[in-house]
Amino acid sequence: MYRAHIFVQGIVQGVGFRPTVYRLANDFELKGYVRNLGNIVEIVVEGEKETIRRFISDLKSKRPPISKISNIEVGWDEINHFSFTSFEIRGSSSKFKGTSVIPADVATCEACLSDMNNPKDRRYLYPFTACTDCGPRFTVIEKIPYDRERTSMRDFPLCEECQKEYENPADRRYHAEATCCPICGPKLSLYDDEPIHVDDPLKEASKILDEGYIVAIKGIGGTHLACDATNEETVKRLRDRLGRPYQPFACMSPDIETIKSFAIVSAEEEKVLMSRRRPIVILKKSDGYDLAPSVAPGLHNIGIMLPYSGIHHMLFKYARRPAYVMTSANKPGEPMIIKNKEILRKLKGVADYFLIHNRRIVNRCDDSVVRFRGNEMAFIRRSRGYTPEPYDLSSLSSDSNIVALGPEIDVTFAVLNHGECYLSQYIGNTTKYETTRFLEDALKYLMRITGTEEVDAVACDLHPRFFTTRLAEELSREYSAPLFKVQHHHAHATALAVDYGVDELVCIAADGVGYGDDGTAWGGEILYCFDDQYKRLGSLAPQKMPGGDLCTIYPARMLFSILGGYYALDYLEELFKEEYGEYFPHGEKEIELVRRQLERDINVGITTSTGRILDSVATALHICSRRTYEGECAMKLESAAYKSSNSLDIPYRIDKYKGRYVLDTTDLLLKVMELKNAGERIVDIAAAAQRSLSMGLAEMAVRAAEDVGTDIIGGSGGVFYNEAISLTIKDYVEEMGYRFIQHKSSCAGDGSVSLGQAVIASRRL
Structure with missing residues (x-):
């Protein structure tokens, strides 16, 4: 006879795991108990060794649908007599052990919907109906272990009938912490x-x-x-x-x-x-x-x-x-x-x-957003329904606790705890005061429920003026932990590598902006990433940004600057006053100011951003003249190009600059203007411009991959939400005999930058 002491880690609380254990143990006629132990499930069973092994096997294969087992530890003791006469579900212990976590909120299940639509059911038309297979989890839990008294449902004591269901292991509402009815639940x-x-x-x-x-x-x-x-x-x-x-x-x-x-x-x-x-x-x-x-x-x-x-x-x-x-x-x-x-x-x-x-929301959680590129799904925002399910980074062989704060705008943060990396829900724009408070509160909460009491390292973006950078510096001092500042696109590429478990790749990092290690704004990069390092092997041509970030809101400024690399400024000024004057808030005076900024190099930044090129094409074609939301011009350009039925061709040119491959984007915009002036359809020019840019990026990546000897090329950054660009690059890379990878479990945009930061910090630590 044997006694097995079993610790189960993963998503095993609030998902009907303990009643499943109870039923299986009784099926195998095993004695003992199951309980929540801090944030894992502890099981003690007594019986024949082979029977216990079959019980553990069934536990893995017959677990509840919402649950996820990441690890099972089993300790064996040979015994002479049984200490238990039955199998029972015990109350939770506050003792902390392991790294399990609360599951994400999930949609109302079919069984509960049936109850809500059944006139004979006591929950008929009651909108807060839930069971162990569905309903709120992350948004209601205050602390672990996950029991009703530690959630916002503690404000609603169960009525007699609900209490009976809650205490009956055979009922699907057994210890369903969000369960209630019209008598005892929220209104x-x-x-x-x-x-x-x-x-x-x-x-x-x-x-x-x-x-x-x-x-x-x-x-x-x-x-x-x-x-x-x-x-x-x-x-x-x-x-x-x-x-x-x-x-x-x-x-x-x-x-x-x-x-x-x-x-x-x-x-x-x-x-x-x-x-x-x-x-x-x-x-x-x-x-x-x-x-x-x-x-x-x-x-x-x-x-x-x-x-x-x-x-x-x-x-x-x-x-x-x-x-x-x-x-x-x-x-x-x-x-x-x-x-x-x-x-x-x-x-x-x-x-x-x-x-x-009148039910309190403990944790805000925005809706998740996904998009398909061909048959491949891409996360635009990973939040409700997925947070706080962790990424398994145990392959890093690190027991370190790391906090990574992400970038500035579409922020999530990450907590890496003994091989499990928990990404927060969508936080938002940390230039806003309310959002910074939300970030700080959410970080404290996630550290608490994951049991992250000590921090071995802190990671953040390379940009010195981000709020997230300043917060990272404060946390580094508070925990006496080293601070690792990670280049934005390097973090993008590393998050992509996590999705596929690869150690090196050439990554096309294409987005709006990321602070480069030369102090300029990057955003159209070919990076070779390996271990915790990277090399910049290619980029779009550096372009001037008159007025800096004003170019992101009024892309006509950017277009003027790019074309200024070819046309005489006198001619360009007259052209813009005639054709694009309304795109400048202050009209002709602003156009004159932009010219002077370029001539005197005053308040002019440098960028290699793919987003700024797409914005400029959209403006040149009169598709979009001002950004009122993130990515607007590029999104409208994609939608215009979607209507194209022609295959106009815009040749692209790749040069060498400071030892790296460079795609000539001035040449691209010149050809866009020529086609427009020649009377070609706007939608066809839009499609041709996207295709030319895509092919140029893809060819630079292939050349770089050949140079360094890797066969994996990836795509990351917000530009890879554009289906046409994504598929064009994919087709070219694969035709050239390379493997092309894109984000599948993480975000191509900034929502997974913190994941990449955490991995890089772990490797550097």
């Missing part, structure tokens, strides 16, 4: 200026939405602003109130068939839409697209998600519209609003009505 309320007393706030909210009003809806991890997505007048009113003139709005529809009435849905996209994670999926608009034009103005695609909470499902039960706008109720880059008083105060004048509930 919804509807407001305008004052509370509106109605029998069913959800039914009334649906009616209000269908009548053309804007409703703020408090959900699982934050607040949405919702309106009828078919009502152009209402959508425009929402834009005016939010101050988002063109930024695309995400929408929600009740089912896949409805989505297919206005968008093209592939089999892979449908699978992700219907998954328990329920992200927003960027889909191409169909010929039958009949939502309001202002939902996604100037774009060929639209962000759609299916209902993931009971509130959403019940809302659409009453709805008469095919889709509602469901956009985050906050200013771009700022944290989601989660407190009822703040919702009513901050959104007054934006929303007409407010549908709120």
Whole structure:
């Protein structure tokens, strides 16, 4: 006879793991107990050794669907007699051990939906229905172990019937910490200026939405602003109130068939839409697209998600519209609003009505956003449904604890704890004060629930003026830990390498901006990355940025500068006054100022950014003249190019500059202007410019890979969300006999920079 002491690490709390252990142990007639031990599950069983081994095997294969086992440690003791007479589920211990973590929030399961739609069920129409297979997790937990009294559900003591389910190991609501019912659970309320007393706030909210009003809806991890997505007048009113003139709005529809009435849905996209994670999926608009034009103005695609909470499902039960706008109720880059008083105060004048509930949101968590490039999925934002599930970095063979703070704008941070790397939910723009507070609070929280009490190293961006850099310096002093400053695109490439478990690659890093180790703004780079090092083997041609960051908002400045590398400035000034004058906020005077800046080299930065080139092409073709949201000009350029049915060709030129390959982007813009003046269709020039830029980057990468002797080439950075650019580069690289890799579990954009920083810091440490 043997006693086995088993420690299970992974996503094993709040997912029905203990009742599964209980049932399996009884099936094998084993004696002992199971309990949460800090943040892992501890199992003690007594019986024959072979029986216990079969029990462990079944535990791996028959685990609950939401759970994930990353490690099982087993200690064996030979015994003469049993110490237990049965198998039981014991209460949690506060003793800390291991590195398990709370699972992400998941969509309402089919069983709970059935309860909500069954008139005979006591949870009929109750929007907070949940069980061990679904519902909120990360957004409600305050601390570990994950038990109801350590979540915001502790505000709602269970009624007698719910308590019976909660204590019954055979019930799917056994220790489902978010379980409740209309008697004991959270309640919804509807407001305008004052509370509106109605029998069913959800039914009334649906009616209000269908009548053309804007409703703020408090959900699982934050607040949405919702309106009828078919009502152009209402959508425009929402834009005016939010101050988002063109930024695309995400929408929600009740089912896949409805989505297919206005968008093209592939089999892979449908699978992700219907998954328990329920992200927003960027889909191409169909010929039958009949939502309001202002939902996604100037774009060929639209962000759609299916209902993931009971509130959403019940809302659409009453709805008469095919889709509602469901956009985050906050200013771009700022944290989601989660407190009822703040919702009513901050959104007054934006929303007409407010549908709120009395369950506290412990952790904000924005919707995740994904997009497909061909058949490959790419994360644009990795948050709800995925956070805080860790990346397994145990192959680094490091027991170090590392905190990585990310970049500046689309920030997430990372906590590396003994081989598991936890990325935070989407944080946002840390140039905003509220976002910096959110970052600091979220970091303290994630360190607490992962048991990260000591920090061995801190990592951040190379840029000296980022808030995240300053915070990293403070943490380095606080923990007496070394600080590693990591070049932005090196971190991009390393995060990509993590996705595939590779140690070296040539990476095309293409985005808007990243601080280079020469103090200039990089963004179109060919990097050879190996171990914790990199070499810059290629780039786009350096271009001047008159007015610095003003070029990112008003790309006509950038276009003037690029063309100024060829045309006489007298001619260029007259051309711009005639054709592009309205693109400068201060008209002709500003054009004259830009000329003087270039002549005297005053307030002129240097950039190799791919984003600035795409912006300039969009401006040259009169597709987009001002950036009102991140990536706007490049996104509208892609949408224009999508309509092309011609294969115009723009030859590209690669030179050598300071020992690296350089793609001549002045030549590219000159040819764009020539084709425009020759009367070629704008959409065809747009497609040709994207293709030329892509081929140039791909050829430089292939040359670099041949030089260093690697067969792996990767693509990272926000430009790789562009499907046409991504696939053009992929096809070229693979035709040349190299393996091409793109992000699959991490973000191509800045959302995974912190992951790369953590890995590089671990290697340097």
